Amino acid sequence: MSEECTHECSTCGSSCSERTQEQTNFREKPHELSNIKKVIGVVSGKGGVGKSLVTSMLAVLTKRSNYQTAILDADITGPSIPKSFGLHEKASGSELGLYPVKTKTGISVMSLNLLTENETDPVIWRGPIIAGTVKQFWTDVIWGDVDYMFIDMPPGTGDVPLTVFQSIPVDGLIIVASPQELVGMIVEKAVNMAQMMHIPVLALVENMSYVTCPDCGKEYYVFGESHIDAIAKKFGISTIAKLPIDPKLAAACDSGMIELFDGNWLNNIMKLLESEEM
Ligand SMILES: Nc1ncnc2c1ncn2[C@@H]1O[C@H](COP(=O)(O)OP(=O)(O)OP(=O)(O)O)[C@@H](O)[C@H]1O
Numbered sequence: 001m002s003e004e005c006t007h008e009c010s011t012c013g014s015s016c017s018e019r020t021q022e023q024t025n026f027r028e029k030p031h032e033l034s035n036i037k038k039v040i041g042v043v044s045g046k047g048g049v050g051k052s053l054v055t056s057m058l059a060v061l062t063k064r065s066n067y068q069t070a071i072l073d074a075d076i077t078g079p080s081i082p083k084s085f086g087l088h089e090k091a092s093g094s095e096l097g098l099y100p101v102k103t104k105t106g107i108s109v110m111s112l113n114l115l116t117e118n119e120t121d122p123v124i125w126r127g128p129i130i131a132g133t134v135k136q137f138w139t140d141v142i143w144g145d146v147d148y149m150f151i152d153m154p155p156g157t158g159d160v161p162l163t164v165f166q167s168i169p170v171d172g173l174i175i176v177a178s179p180q181e182l183v184g185m186i187v188e189k190a191v192n193m194a195q196m197m198h199i200p201v202l203a204l205v206e207n208m209s210y211v212t213c214p215d216c217g218k219e220y221y222v223f224g225e226s227h228i229d230a231i232a233k234k235f236g237i238s239t240i241a242k243l244p245i246d247p248k249l250a251a252a253c254d255s256g257m258i259e260l261f262d263g264n265w266l267n268n269i270m271k272l273l274e275s276e277e278m
Contacts, residue, residue: 026166028135031097034143036070040150040202040273041170043194045186047155049178050207052080053249054266055152056258058174059107061270063259067147070100073111074134074164075154077123082113086256091115097142105259110141130154131163138168148273157193165197172202174269175237179209179223182231191235202239203269204232209242219244239272241265 030036042058044051055071063069073081082088085103091114092099100108112133113119123130143149151170154160164170173194177187187204194201206228210219222245232240243249243265252258 026163027169028139028167030138031140031142033096034141034146036143036146036149038148038273039168039170040148041153041164041173041199042150042176043153043161043173043190044155044176045157045181045190047078049155049176049181050205050243051075051155051176052084052152053253053258054174054176054205054207054243055150056081056084056253057261057266058269058273059148059150060105060259060261061266062148062150062273063105063107065270065274068108068145069106070108070143070146070149071110072134072137072141072149072151073109073113074137074160075152076112076125076130076133076160077154079111079113079152080253081109081111081152082119083256084253084258085109087111087114088119089114097140099142103259107259108143108146110137127159131160134160134164135167157189161193162197165193165199170197170199172200174203174205175201176205176207178207179221179226182206182227187231188235191237201235201237202272203241204228204235204237204239205241205243205266205269207243208245211245239268241269 042051042055052075059069059071071081073079087101087103087109089101091101091110100110101114102108112123151164153164175187175190181187191201206226209226210221212219228240228242249261252261
């Protein structure tokens, strides 16, 4: 029995002598025309902390390194990926399945906003329908060959993230948090959920960590001293990144130009993704 045993035998993948229940396998197969090598989930404890921004930036970096890249926007009720890439066309389909929409640089994207008639239509669905839609983005979308798929997860640790973790083989998670969250329990909850689902936490990103003065270049930690190093150490997460509050990033998202962002803040996560450890 592992030291981290949660006694949740139905969701545990290890075959140990203490097993009391059969493992229930909820894994869904991707579309037969999809060949997806690595799946990275981007999660946050709560909404609005920059999860979609980090998902978009990591996808842009992998694409810049010439990998076949895809984004599955699992944030069904608040999809923001199409907007940051300036995607307004609708996804098309055939009798074989649905086709993702390509961004200007060739990143494949599927999001509910690419399917609804109006981008502003609210999605007033209950949890199981939302979770079912995410599953369909995995099973019914013809993704083709993908080296890295990033999943922009819905915030929190509820119904939908649980279904995604159970039905899609996620290779690793990147947790995005604001400086305030890093002093509370929200990040701890996300780390604990990852452990319970047996998914490794690859990296921790502190978004809106600091502001750089445009005149003198000095960094100001407006939310107080950063706690990311201590939290990463506590949970044994070796890769961290700090993203400043940068009006250029907000403007790039708003104008659909995130593919043009300039900055090396997430380069060490990129290195990790390309390394043998992944
Ligand atoms: N470091 C940053 N600098 C400037 N603007 C930022 C930064 N991070 C996020 N933003 C802006 O804050 C807003 C929220 O970010 P984003 O949509 O990525 O958050 P989220 O965690 O995905 O939210 P939700 O879960 O509600 O979808 C966006 O308008 C984004 O452009």
